[in-house]
Amino acid sequence: MPFVPHTEEEINEMLSVIGIDSIDNLFDEIPAHLKIKGLEKVPAGLNEMSINRLMQQRAAKDGQPLCFIGAGSYDHHIPAAVWQITTRGEYYTAYTPYQAEASQGTLQLTYEFQSMMTALTGMDASNASLYDGATAMAEAVLMAVRSNRKSKSRKILVPRSVNPTYKHVTETIVKHQNIELVDVEIDSTTSKASMDALKAFSGEDITAVVISQPNFFGTLEDVDAITTWAHENNIVVIAVVNPLSLAILKPPGIWGDNGADIAVGDGQPLGAPMSSGGPYYGIMTCKKAFVRQMPGRIVGRTVDQEGREGFVLTLQAREQHIRRSKATSNICTNQGLVVTASTIHMSLLGPEGLKQTALSCHSNTQKLVEKLSAIDGVEIVFDQPRFHEAVIKINKSAADVLAKLAEQNILGGLDLSADYPEMKDCILVCATELRIAEDIEIFATALAAALK
Amino acid sequence: MPFVPHTEEEINEMLSVIGIDSIDNLFDEIPAHLKIKGLEKVPAGLNEMSINRLMQQRAAKDGQPLCFIGAGSYDHHIPAAVWQITTRGEYYTAYTPYQAEASQGTLQLTYEFQSMMTALTGMDASNASLYDGATAMAEAVLMAVRSNRKSKSRKILVPRSVNPTYKHVTETIVKHQNIELVDVEIDSTTSKASMDALKAFSGEDITAVVISQPNFFGTLEDVDAITTWAHENNIVVIAVVNPLSLAILKPPGIWGDNGADIAVGDGQPLGAPMSSGGPYYGIMTCKKAFVRQMPGRIVGRTVDQEGREGFVLTLQAREQHIRRSKATSNICTNQGLVVTASTIHMSLLGPEGLKQTALSCHSNTQKLVEKLSAIDGVEIVFDQPRFHEAVIKINKSAADVLAKLAEQNILGGLDLSADYPEMKDCILVCATELRIAEDIEIFATALAAALK
Amino acid sequence: MLIFEHSASGRKTKIQSTSGNEMPTDIPASLLRDEKPGLPEVSEMQAVRHYTSLSQKNFSIDTHFYPLGSCTMKHNPRVCNSLAMLPGFLSRHPLAPEKLSQGFMECMYELQEMLCDVTGMAGFSLAPMAGAQGEFAGIAMIRAYHDANGDTERKEILVPDAAHGTNPATATMCGYTVKEISTLANGDVDIDVLKEAVGPQTAGLMLTNPSTLGVFERRIEEIAKIIHDVGGLLYYDGANLNAILGKIRPGDMGFDVIHSNLHKTFSTPHGGGGPGSGAIGVAERLKPFMPMPGVKKIGNEFQWLTEEDCPHSIGRMSAFFGNPGVLLRAYIYMRLLGAEGMQRVGEFATLNANYMMAQLKARGFEAAIPDRYASHEFIITLKKQAKELNVSAMDFAKRLLDLGYHAPTTYFPLLVPECLLIEPTESEAKEMLDGFVEALVQVQQEAETDADMLHNAPYTMPVNRLDEVRAAKQLDLAWSAESKA
Amino acid sequence: MLIFEHSASGRKTKIQSTSGNEMPTDIPASLLRDEKPGLPEVSEMQAVRHYTSLSQKNFSIDTHFYPLGSCTMKHNPRVCNSLAMLPGFLSRHPLAPEKLSQGFMECMYELQEMLCDVTGMAGFSLAPMAGAQGEFAGIAMIRAYHDANGDTERKEILVPDAAHGTNPATATMCGYTVKEISTLANGDVDIDVLKEAVGPQTAGLMLTNPSTLGVFERRIEEIAKIIHDVGGLLYYDGANLNAILGKIRPGDMGFDVIHSNLHKTFSTPHGGGGPGSGAIGVAERLKPFMPMPGVKKIGNEFQWLTEEDCPHSIGRMSAFFGNPGVLLRAYIYMRLLGAEGMQRVGEFATLNANYMMAQLKARGFEAAIPDRYASHEFIITLKKQAKELNVSAMDFAKRLLDLGYHAPTTYFPLLVPECLLIEPTESEAKEMLDGFVEALVQVQQEAETDADMLHNAPYTMPVNRLDEVRAAKQLDLAWSAESKA
Ligand SMILES: Cc1ncc(COP(=O)(O)O)c(C=O)c1O
Numbered sequence A, B: 001m002p003f004v005p006h007t008e009e010e011i012n013e014m015l016s017v018i019g020i021d022s023i024d025n026l027f028d029e030i031p032a033h034l035k036i037k038g039l040e041k042v043p044a045g046l047n048e049m050s051i052n053r054l055m056q057q058r059a060a061k062d063g064q065p066l067c068f069i070g071a072g073s074y075d076h077h078i079p080a081a082v083w084q085i086t087t088r089g090e091y092y093t094a095y096t097p098y099q100a101e102a103s104q105g106t107l108q109l110t111y112e113f114q115s116m117m118t119a120l121t122g123m124d125a126s127n128a129s130l131y132d133g134a135t136a137m138a139e140a141v142l143m144a145v146r147s148n149r150k151s152k153s154r155k156i157l158v159p160r161s162v163n164p165t166y167k168h169v170t171e172t173i174v175k176h177q178n179i180e181l182v183d184v185e186i187d188s189t190t191s192k193a194s195m196d197a198l199k200a201f202s203g204e205d206i207t208a209v210v211i212s213q214p215n216f217f218g219t220l221e222d223v224d225a226i227t228t229w230a231h232e233n234n235i236v237v238i239a240v241v242n243p244l245s246l247a248i249l250k251p252p253g254i255w256g257d258n259g260a261d262i263a264v265g266d267g268q269p270l271g272a273p274m275s276s277g278g279p280y281y282g283i284m285t286c287k288k289a290f291v292r293q294m295p296g297r298i299v300g301r302t303v304d305q306e307g308r309e310g311f312v313l314t315l316q317a318r319e320q321h322i323r324r325s326k327a328t329s330n331i332c333t334n335q336g337l338v339v340t341a342s343t344i345h346m347s348l349l350g351p352e353g354l355k356q357t358a359l360s361c362h363s364n365t366q367k368l369v370e371k372l373s374a375i376d377g378v379e380i381v382f383d384q385p386r387f388h389e390a391v392i393k394i395n396k397s398a399a400d401v402l403a404k405l406a407e408q409n410i411l412g413g414l415d416l417s418a419d420y421p422e423m424k425d426c427i428l429v430c431a432t433e434l435r436i437a438e439d440i441e442i443f444a445t446a447l448a449a450a451l452k
Numbered sequence C, D: 001m002l003i004f005e006h007s008a009s010g011r012k013t014k015i016q017s018t019s020g021n022e023m024p025t026d027i028p029a030s031l032l033r034d035e036k037p038g039l040p041e042v043s044e045m046q047a048v049r050h051y052t053s054l055s056q057k058n059f060s061i062d063t064h065f066y067p068l069g070s071c072t073m074k075h076n077p078r079v080c081n082s083l084a085m086l087p088g089f090l091s092r093h094p095l096a097p098e099k100l101s102q103g104f105m106e107c108m109y110e111l112q113e114m115l116c117d118v119t120g121m122a123g124f125s126l127a128p129m130a131g132a133q134g135e136f137a138g139i140a141m142i143r144a145y146h147d148a149n150g151d152t153e154r155k156e157i158l159v160p161d162a163a164h165g166t167n168p169a170t171a172t173m174c175g176y177t178v179k180e181i182s183t184l185a186n187g188d189v190d191i192d193v194l195k196e197a198v199g200p201q202t203a204g205l206m207l208t209n210p211s212t213l214g215v216f217e218r219r220i221e222e223i224a225k226i227i228h229d230v231g232g233l234l235y236y237d238g239a240n241l242n243a244i245l246g247k248i249r250p251g252d253m254g255f256d257v258i259h260s261n262l263h264k265t266f267s268t269p270h271g272g273g274g275p276g277s278g279a280i281g282v283a284e285r286l287k288p289f290m291p292m293p294g295v296k297k298i299g300n301e302f303q304w305l306t307e308e309d310c311p312h313s314i315g316r317m318s319a320f321f322g323n324p325g326v327l328l329r330a331y332i333y334m335r336l337l338g339a340e341g342m343q344r345v346g347e348f349a350t351l352n353a354n355y356m357m358a359q360l361k362a363r364g365f366e367a368a369i370p371d372r373y374a375s376h377e378f379i380i381t382l383k384k385q386a387k388e389l390n391v392s393a394m395d396f397a398k399r400l401l402d403l404g405y406h407a408p409t410t411y412f413p414l415l416v417p418e419c420l421l422i423e424p425t426e427s428e429a430k431e432m433l434d435g436f437v438e439a440l441v442q443v444q445q446e447a448e449t450d451a452d453m454l455h456n457a458p459y460t461m462p463v464n465r466l467d468e469v470r471a472a473k474q475l476d477l478a479w480s481a482e483s484k485a
């Protein structure tokens, strides 16, 4: 009986205290015909040594290809201290800090996290995390709808340069509430949200606009202009940002006239391994005026009866366990452990380390772009100021070429045609700080060969 | 400046408190011509990401061959919890518990460890570890010499069935003290210490005898008979044991008439990875009468001023920091962290888990022996009751065959001829619980092919 | 002391020193940041020390008994962590091609299959990232199902008043109005009320069984029939699956769609609040509506589900594939337990709860539902203590911390006054249960002799009782150089 | 509570359940055990909880300032741990053939080379498993060297009275008699006494420089000459290498053989008492005597040293190759620091010590050697406090624990009465040094106003002052079912 400590003797004592003969008696209330005999698809239990062997084989099977895909999940270096500390039992096996006095570790850490998020984004407040970047965008849309009292339309402008999966997820989540996500065209030469397309909505009742910086193609948007335009039109500005990029890019809190109103993003680049897509966490920060519409846990600093600093969950009246059907969101369990990792990650890197990482990513990607564009049959599609992602177009089938690269254990980027039919044989590539010159060389050589 | 936290500003403040202009002033007392300009063979520092890459390449280079070598280092399963807890900063970065009140974690754990060691060996007392099994044997010899007041000879009988490296190390360590290690022949058909050879010393002034159970060849010695004989002749009995085997074998504390006097061994099988040979730890346990001659740290249970149970280093008057040139040993730093791992390991396995492991090792080795002996050109040399190691003799050059197997990523055992010239083309093999039938099959197939 | 208070301008760890890169010239200055963000500047040692010490201020399963009802704080085997963090798993990009993902996909496929088996459902999706998201997926599927049937007038989701807050909140997010169904004193749903409530407007009923009151809903089949008869679907909130694991299955009880909190029943760590997984199981008729992505097996190959497999999919719930790191841990846990181990979970979780309830009743505590067997958890109500001694469930909870036990869930479910919802889980040994009972008895004695003392508990934590009102009124959500609590 | 007290007969973790093996029939019953050993029988959860909670009862570098003089408790970078524990390293059998060991051997070879470089020695052996074993190897080499020269009448090793206990203990183990050399008030060796002491009987001198008194031996070259002139060899106890790392080198000072405590200077963890490494460096003439094994580079291949390389080797020090896991950590640390980082170590370790000494002097404390710069550590003597206030160095030490600081080394070196040997290391930030100074000042004030209170300190630890006398008298070294402290 793995993980069940009871000895025969103890079981008997316990049964006699309850006053029954066998454990089965405890299930007497359950209709007998519902009880099952056994499980069919669950194999017999393994001991540790056997599960080790099995999982090691499984993990080894997938190789560890040289990764040039980004598209929302980035292969960054994570300092060794991060997960060694994060997986300490005290963080790993605690739960939501309902008993504040016995959870000051998690609570203070979360407060520090919130502080780091506001520092990075230039916003006033942060929550303690949402599930991921995509659901954070969805929650931001819901929050904008709740907050923008002047707007009735429930129309949200979403430029096509926003991560298409984020848009898809947002759609899944908000569609039941009569909210409409309106596509906004992008400029086909720059990949940026078309200012003209946006301006066509001037004067209309629009609830919010989403601005992605950098956008899905790595291109930097005209965030100042869009923000100012939006505010002039009573439109709430939702920024979708890569938090690592904020080590060097202008924070959404000071975009345009008055800054974005809500800034969201995925925390993965700050200490979460790619790990097949998760767990990551959703960042959610906002201006002061929006705080009471935020979804999710929020930690506040307060004092105890002796005036000592301490930390508690606060503004709980927003949440499902108090407000139930009228809560700001149904979220309960969030991504706490990844937030723990991320907070330690940011502490270890500091502003300078984060900046160096961001700059390395950027310069590696620029080197990659340079190398690849020198190959016959490769063309850089959007030659714009960018951050650490770029789009190349090749003169063969992107799918075929990517498959060929994969055979050589290289993930050569993301084929864009599924989401952008007009971008045939266009590939989104990315080189983080880990993809050093040697790696870029391998990729370039393999790509050149594949295009021969 | 990795791991140096000082900012420029702080440095200046500190210098001004000291009253100097530059850090270099602090080295003014050192003759100028001794100061070096720089280091030549130390490369420039790496960041974490680069050292990661480097070490991963290095580690990968050595493959992870299928290991059938034992000979003092065994490939056992170690539960995941063991090193996850052991590397918690509080264990990992503490030192010798000089301040008992602030070190109750390490001290209590060590007391528990000592208790587990006495339980396994059936002895009265244990110390907190020595460096490894070989040095533990050396220290046991020194201890026997100090303890056996009736003997003047400083002669120690060491059957050739004792691990030859252990003997070599013991020689290195004890030879300066006029101690003589006397070879005792082994029975060439059984590999056991020859009772006749031993009895030839009856009546002589012999200080101690070393008995290895199992012996280096995996064969079980007649421990009862030797112990009884030794005690009849005023000879101190030093047992060298594999602690894992004690989950099923008779503990040295009850060998023969009165048990061994000192039992040593290497703790590696109890939670230490093979790790190229260390860190492991030396086990040292003894009968009550010998306690004050023990080398190394010993933890005792006591009480605090309020009568609460607590733990301290005790019998320190034996040790170098108090007794200096008259200490029982020069040992200071021991192998604490591995002891920590080992204590957790034993707790997780318990008597039943240890027994199951020992039995699996044994039965896997028996299966291996069966499989190999069915191969043409392979012969089992000592067909005796054994524990988890065996000697095979092949009809080709052992060195060549082992090299061939290594090319197929199989460590096929240890060539015995270097230490036992009479055992030409004899190979010591071992199959732990991790070498399941599938692995044994691979080995047998490869060996059969190599012998064709 | 906050990490920011260890900070000194210019201090670095150099962990990430990648040779003094300069700000790029290829990005216009107007898009760049001109002040460095106010992150802490500390050494590695300071960070390690700070977060190591901070961790010690937490209660956790690895350090304390943590009988938080409805949360299933069972032991998290350490091997689940180490194997889920094998480099091969951590370094897999979510968009890696199938060919380079077979090892991972095989685990996910088998996890789906095992979950189907233990719940009696026809299909499973691993996409949802927590229980609440699982609920969302489930209710969205119910809605999509009705929609697909042209059945668009069903506007109501029924929820028992004992339900977890995420149930009604989810129904709202899915565009439904919520109607509460009352519960009988014996813990069962009031079937008469339910019958009254159902009708053509009923999209479905969300039910937890065993309920949050810690008892098994005995008339579940009748309830299922009532809902199905009016064309509604039955949703199973699987937070309490631990109670019946390996004994009975929601699918057999008539549920159409369920979520399972893998971070409860299948022992993935709670991580101080997450991540979790709310994997979702469906009956045959809901398969076309499952969220994406998912894994199928064709011959010996594992492939991603496509739109053809789920033509009416409610869509994607996350940027990639939910929380794979959590899913791997659950998979490993299930493989460790195996079929037999899984059956014991429900048995021993239930044994532990009933043993504690029996002991506490014998020591004078009042069980909320005294005459029935508990499931894997049970409720003690302290309403008498509140009235007679002026001590609240919260006072009991806080005092327990001093005695070395994490408090049970307090004030939930809402319908039991001054309640403690106690869930020991199967992984606790009898000695711990006994210790907790003695602790509650001690607090009771203290309540009788020195109620005031309890009002100010705890006394041995890093802080004593915190001012929550001030926290909400004088909002302090982020550090700034000037601020001080 | 001891782990044994959580034990219940028949409880198992099943971690290692390898299908009910029976006791073997191929082993005679007389060789088998008939009672199961008295190991604890607990669940994984109980073991995890026990050892997690126990760990919290330790002070450690990762949680506290730990200025233990002579021990160099610097930060242990976490990456050294994770990389040394890569599966490829952990699973290497020590007897694996060279071909399957090149990755590991390359690290070891480069470590040898770097150690030669930072110490100025001609060769390095990584075999010794701690400082004391390094000393043993060194003195054994000195003996072997004299023996090889037919110089067999040298029976004496000289050791300053300030030396660490391992020095004289080692000399004894190597068959030498020990003669102590006294130290001047300014911390230097008394050269006159030394000159008196040397002669044809002198095998060598063991010296720590900077000495355990925390000052640099200024006349080291003169000392070397004195020893060498009588045909003796000079041994360097490298425990204090951190003080001069990257600034000066023992080899250049004239030492013939040295050990380096890699667990001090090169930051491998102290592990609650070990493991360590006492890697040993030699001048050219001692190379043939180096212990085995070692690594050489032939072309691009790494090979084990053979007897031909070290024809007079003193032999093997361990069953395999010392403590490779420790060696890997030291290697990684050195590669992280690099040449430049290494130079800063000595500088900032020295800066920190001198800053603290200056601050403490300013606050009225008496430095043992007040007029010289400290090396990386310094001594405060509390003899005045002992005499006037009746509080001992031990009282100060215990009270510091209450204030959140590990105590410095007490009562070592033996020649300074009531001493605290304080070594902050380079990795501590100024704020921590300041905090420690304030703590000492506070204790001083307490000593003046309430000496009795200090005698009973500490008050905030899991236990208060422990009865060491009882521990030694009523020996209780192992648990048994009946025993109780
Ligand atoms: C009964 C019940 N339902 C649903 C949930 C929501 O699950 P999650 O927190 O994973 O979103 C919980 C969790 O606390 C619960 O206890």
Ligand SMILES: Cc1ncc(COP(=O)(O)O)c(C=O)c1O
Pocket (backbone or CB within 6 Å): B331, B332, B333, D070, D071, D130, D131, D132, D133, D164, D166, D167, D208, D212, D237, D239, D240, D261, D276, D277, D278
């Ligand atoms: C000056 C000095 N020499 C030698 C040693 C012995 O080193 P080890 O403990 O590694 O054996 C020490 C360690 O404490 C020391 O401080």
